[in-house]
Amino acid sequence: MRDRLPALEGVAYLNAGTNGPMPEDALQAMEAELADQGRRPRIGMAAIERWIALRGRVRSAAASVVAAPPEEIALTSSTSQGIGLICAGLAWQDGDEVVTTTEEHPGLAGPVHELGVRFGVRVRSVDAGDVADAIGPATRLVAISHVLWTTGRVMPLPEIAAAAHAVGALLLVDGAQSAGNIAVDAAASGADCYAFSGQKWLLGPQGSGALWVSPRALDRVAPGTPWYLTYSEGQVGTYQQDACRLDAGTIDPVTLTGLAAAIEFVDGLPGGRPGWVERAAMNSERARARIEQVEGARVVDPGGPGSGLIAVELARGEPTDATAALAEQGVLVRYIPKTPYLRVSVGAWTDDEDIERFCAALAGFLAASG
Amino acid sequence: MRDRLPALEGVAYLNAGTNGPMPEDALQAMEAELADQGRRPRIGMAAIERWIALRGRVRSAAASVVAAPPEEIALTSSTSQGIGLICAGLAWQDGDEVVTTTEEHPGLAGPVHELGVRFGVRVRSVDAGDVADAIGPATRLVAISHVLWTTGRVMPLPEIAAAAHAVGALLLVDGAQSAGNIAVDAAASGADCYAFSGQKWLLGPQGSGALWVSPRALDRVAPGTPWYLTYSEGQVGTYQQDACRLDAGTIDPVTLTGLAAAIEFVDGLPGGRPGWVERAAMNSERARARIEQVEGARVVDPGGPGSGLIAVELARGEPTDATAALAEQGVLVRYIPKTPYLRVSVGAWTDDEDIERFCAALAGFLAASG
Numbered sequence: 064m065r066d067r068l069p070a071l072e073g074v075a076y077l078n079a080g081t082n083g084p085m086p087e088d089a090l091q092a093m094e095a096e097l098a099d100q101g102r103r104p105r106i107g108m109a110a111i112e113r114w115i116a117l118r119g120r121v122r123s124a125a126a127s128v129v130a131a132p133p134e135e136i137a138l139t140s141s142t143s144q145g146i147g148l149i150c151a152g153l154a155w156q157d158g159d160e161v162v163t164t165t166e167e168h169p170g171l172a173g174p175v176h177e178l179g180v181r182f183g184v185r186v187r188s189v190d191a192g193d194v195a196d197a198i199g200p201a202t203r204l205v206a207i208s209h210v211l212w213t214t215g216r217v218m219p220l221p222e223i224a225a226a227a228h229a230v231g232a233l234l235l236v237d238g239a240q241s242a243g244n245i246a247v248d249a250a251a252s253g254a255d256c257y258a259f260s261g262q263k264w265l266l267g268p269q270g271s272g273a274l275w276v277s278p279r280a281l282d283r284v285a286p287g288t289p290w291y292l293t294y295s296e297g298q299v300g301t302y303q304q305d306a307c308r309l310d311a312g313t314i315d316p317v318t319l320t321g322l323a324a325a326i327e328f329v330d331g332l333p334g335g336r337p338g339w340v341e342r343a344a345m346n347s348e349r350a351r352a353r354i355e356q357v358e359g360a361r362v363v364d365p366g367g368p369g370s371g372l373i374a375v376e377l378a379r380g381e382p383t384d385a386t387a388a389l390a391e392q393g394v395l396v397r398y399i400p401k402t403p404y405l406r407v408s409v410g411a412w413t414d415d416e417d418i419e420r421f422c423a424a425l426a427g428f429l430a431a432s433g
Numbered sequence: 434m435r436d437r438l439p440a441l442e443g444v445a446y447l448n449a450g451t452n453g454p455m456p457e458d459a460l461q462a463m464e465a466e467l468a469d470q471g472r473r474p475r476i477g478m479a480a481i482e483r484w485i486a487l488r489g490r491v492r493s494a495a496a497s498v499v500a501a502p503p504e505e506i507a508l509t510s511s512t513s514q515g516i517g518l519i520c521a522g523l524a525w526q527d528g529d530e531v532v533t534t535t536e537e538h539p540g541l542a543g544p545v546h547e548l549g550v551r552f553g554v555r556v557r558s559v560d561a562g563d564v565a566d567a568i569g570p571a572t573r574l575v576a577i578s579h580v581l582w583t584t585g586r587v588m589p590l591p592e593i594a595a596a597a598h599a600v601g602a603l604l605l606v607d608g609a610q611s612a613g614n615i616a617v618d619a620a621a622s623g624a625d626c627y628a629f630s631g632q633k634w635l636l637g638p639q640g641s642g643a644l645w646v647s648p649r650a651l652d653r654v655a656p657g658t659p660w661y662l663t664y665s666e667g668q669v670g671t672y673q674q675d676a677c678r679l680d681a682g683t684i685d686p687v688t689l690t691g692l693a694a695a696i697e698f699v700d701g702l703p704g705g706r707p708g709w710v711e712r713a714a715m716n717s718e719r720a721r722a723r724i725e726q727v728e729g730a731r732v733v734d735p736g737g738p739g740s741g742l743i744a745v746e747l748a749r750g751e752p753t754d755a756t757a758a759l760a761e762q763g764v765l766v767r768y769i770p771k772t773p774y775l776r777v778s779v780g781a782w783t784d785d786e787d788i789e790r791f792c793a794a795l796a797g798f799l800a801a802s803g
Contacts, residue, residue, distance in 0.1 A: 069471065069472040070471065070472060070473060070474050070475070074474055076474055076476075078474075078476040078477075081476045082475045082476050082480075084474070085470065085471040087471075089471070090467065090468070090471040090472070093467055093471075093687070094464065094467060097460065097463055097464060097467065097687075098460070100455065100638065100639070101439065101440065101455040101457075101459070101460040101463075102439040102440060102460070103440055104440050104444055104446055104448075104454070104765055105440070105452045105639070106446075106448040106451045106452050106765050106767070107448075107760050107765055108757070108760070110452075114639075139682075140510060140681075140682045140683050140684060141660065141682050141683040143658070143659075143660035143661065143682060143683075144658050144660065144681070144682040144683070147657065147658025147659060147660065147682070148658060150658075151521050151657055151658060154551070168661075169659075169660065169661045169663075169664060169667045169669050170660050170661060172669045173656075173659035173660055173661070173663055173664060173669050174658065174659050174660075176659075176669045176670055177655060177656065177659050180655070181524070181655055262683075268470065268685050268687065269470070269475070269484075269683055269684075269685050269686060270640070270682075270683045270684045270685035270686075270688060271685070272683075285547060285550070285551055286543075286547065287517065287521055287657060287658060288513070288514050288517025288518060288520075288521060288544065288657060288658070288681075289513075289517060289539075289543035289544050289546075289547050290511065290513035290514070290517065290539065290540050290543055290544075291513065291538075291539045291540060291543070293539075293543055294539060294543060297539045297770070299539050299542045299543045299546045300546055311510075311514070311658075311682075312509075312510045312511050312513060312514040312517070312640075312681075313510050313511040313513075313514070313632075313639055313640045313642075314510060314639075314640045314685075315638050315639050315640035315641070315684075315685055315687070315688040315691075316639060316640075317463070317467075317638065317685070317687055317688070318640060318685040318687070318688060321685075387478070390477050390478070395474055395476050395477055397476070400667070
């Protein structure tokens with residue numbers, strides 16, 4: 064399977080938390096779509112029907128990742144955009160409250176912050192362990208990650224959802240670091256809206272993503288940036304019945320093809336997506352144990368062993384310097400701003416040699432920082 | 434030049450108003466970018482810097498189309514999205530009024546309609562000739578096309594802008610059918626915001642577009658779906674200084690490359706973009722005269738000869754049937770819902786044979802509908 068992920072060649076690719084390695088199958092499908100887009104007329108009824116069918120194919124693929132029916136999926140260009148559309152689409156009143164954590168990515172922290180600036184919404188940012196307790200009668204929205212981008216901590220969504228729903232609030236989940244990394248069942252998690260990315264753990268192109276919206280929440284969300292496909296047959300004023308009314312706008316068919324093909328690639332492997340996620344979890348567990356053996360490195364694991372996203376705290380040296388030093392040796396990880404962590408992304412494709420290269424390079428950096 | 438637009442081969446490509454013919458140069462640039470995205474690690478500082486530089490290149494290319502500096506351009510995935518971001522980003526109060534025409538595309542009519550539904554904004558939809566007169570003291574926004582998608586009428590923007598500005602309203606222009614079709618100087622037109630598409634007259638990929646925002650309007654528009662690049666160095670709460678703060682979100686680098694390369698292709702031809710637009714106008718004038726010679730066809734030209742977008746009213750038969758009948762003969766035009774028009778898009782690439790094929794096929798259809 065590694066042979067079909069060409070970006071792995073020659074490097075220890077340990078940053079799917081930013082962008083994952085794309086499957087050769089997806090690249091070839093994108094090339095074919097590009098040729099079709101460019102070298103044949105992309106106009107006329109047949110072209111439009113083909114385009115709509117492609118959107119349906121991506122919707123089904125994205126839906127399968129979060130165990131939802133395609134009717135509950137809107138297509139977006141990113142997790143941030145999905146989150147932004149929910150924040151922009153809800154009806155806000157002065158004094159409404161949003162509960163979030165202090166460890167959210169700008170793609171969630173940004174939209175939530177703007178609610179305060181624009182609509183007088185009170186934003187309560189609390190420690191990741193205190194979310195359920197912070198929910199109160201004025202809470203209208205709880206907006207948190209499933210897997211925190213900082214430490215990889217997996218948030219207890221069902222417990223938080225119960226607290227949110229008890230006060231009539233919606234739970235909006237940032238799934239950028241969970242979808243494709245761990246098993247996700249959006250409805251069973253208790254979430255009302257679940258936004259996720261195509262280009263990270265799902266191995267798709269940049270500019271792809273999806274937003275799951277529970278049928279019970281759909282009518283509470285107005286389309287933030289409506290367009291032709293928001294409406295039934297383009298008739299302004301008549302929404303499409305399903306979550307596709309929240310589709311964020313046009314996306315290059317080449318990009319759409321890439322996301323569908325990347326998801327289908329994993330689904331088509333022996334064991335399918337469940338096997339993929341299981342293998343990722345095993346790889347992650349082994350990597351955590353091995354990294355702990357490096358003197359001066361500590362795996363940060365609040366809430367117990369989590370996902371393939373592993374934060375490593377260094378006893379010496381700056382994570383920014385470590386990232387640069389490791390990159391020179393072909394070991395690709397990242398640091399997380401305002402934290403003391405290196406972040407390592409381990410997926411189903413990660414092998415022991417990747418982890419050995421990381422550990423050796425990290426040990427070298429720590430020794431040089433002594 | 435026609436040789437470098439492969440989608441023209443074998444057909445009369447007369448619907449750039451939906452999607453234009455992409456240049457071979459843009460397709461090859463996209464293929465190279467796709468290979469780079471997929472077959473090399475798209476992570477690490479160098480990859481991010483390269484991505485930001487690419488966004489800058491597209492911004493400059495898009496800016497040149499509307500005679501603006503790149504600092505005044507936000508990148509979007511479509512005209513609709515640009516319009517949606519402006520509508521979602523302004524501060525609305527009950528009783529505010531928007532003036533628009535009865536002939537707008539759902540990409541403008543939709544966002545404007547939702548303002549009425551959500552914020553109690555009064556929407557005044559008037560005949561295209563009555564816009565300036567409809568502007569009154571409660572008007573906060575005038576939202577109209579530069580070139581109407583229905584008839585190709587070119588709207589008198591400076592006159593309308595003057596009326597809008599006299600009451601403190603902003604002028605938001607839908608440039609989907611103007612940018613790349615006719616010469617556009619966004620600032621000189623009097624517009625405050627000018628949204629346009631990449632995939633139509635600019636010959637770029639679907640899912641590309643841009644939004645020009647005048648510096649005087651920028652601070653009145655909150656980012657509708659904020660994300661990492663909304664903020665200076667990702668610091669939530671600190672907007673980027675320029676219009677890039679309104680960038681709509683991630684766009685596939687392959688798509689971005691395609692838009693930049695398509696714009697640069699035209700700029701690099703003898704005569705550059707001014708020559709391109711001049712040639713399009715000449716072709717359009719000749720086509721109008723020729724189509725008028727077809728018995729039973731009338732060129733609809735309210736406001737005098739306009740752009741390369743030509744509406745043709747048929748004395749007999751349904752435009753839907755005509756579109757289908759012409760498509761069978763490789764003549765690619767479209768009908769406009771709820772109007773009696775066929776719409777023909779004539780660009781710099783259109784030759785006399787295209788128009789002869791159209792006229793012959795149309796004459797045949799009209800004869801059969803006798």
